[in-house]
Amino acid sequence: MTDKTYTISDLAREFGVTTRTIRFYEEKGLIHPRREGQKRLYSAADRVRIKLILRGKRIGLSLQESVEVIDMYDPEHNNREQLHSLINTVGEKRARLLRQQRDIEEMLRGLDEVQQLCEQALVDLA
DNA sequence: ATTCTTACA
DNA sequence: TGTAAGCA
Known part of the structure; x- marks a missing residue:
């Protein structure tokens, strides 16, 4: 229960995007941050997901394409x-x-x- | 000060 | 996505 969490502004700063962008990705179903009342709390996993989405964006992948790739990840196998x-x-x-x-x-x-x-x-x- | 939702450019 | 309004 000492898992690091981040506020939307924490991640926005870290990745150089606006909070709008992060909420936008959530609207598109790319991320599902946990809520603490109204506030969004991002886990380390959410953070990585956003990082991967932005990485995909940089190489010209659509948000959909990025999600398709990311959701295929299986930590138990060779992928x-x-x-x-x-x-x-x-x-x-x-x-x-x-x-x-x-x-x-x-x-x-x-x-x-x-x-x-x-x-x-x-x-x-x- | 920050975040949230909703709506419009 | 940016921007803005009206809340909490």
Whole structure:
């Protein structure tokens, strides 16, 4: 019964987010802090969960994707399944980003083309 | 001073 | 998510 607990502002400070963000995650069902009356009390486990969610966010995972990965964790086993799932998710993210990068480069080439035409037109005018 | 809920940008 | 209102 000496488990460390944190207030919402404790965690907000530690992770550099607002209390709004933490409550938002709760609304989305990502965390379920215990209540002490109206006040939310976060356990060490809640803290880790939030940390993992934010880590997922940093690598472009949606809140849903992060939860899916996190909830697969089984402290009793090797979590081979979870690891494969995460690898797949990361692979999909990478593929999507590469596709976007390709599209952007294509648009950039299009812009170059138009700009060249415009500049040439100006030269011809002179 | 802090947190909470609700609602709107 | 930010911001703001009205409570406790």
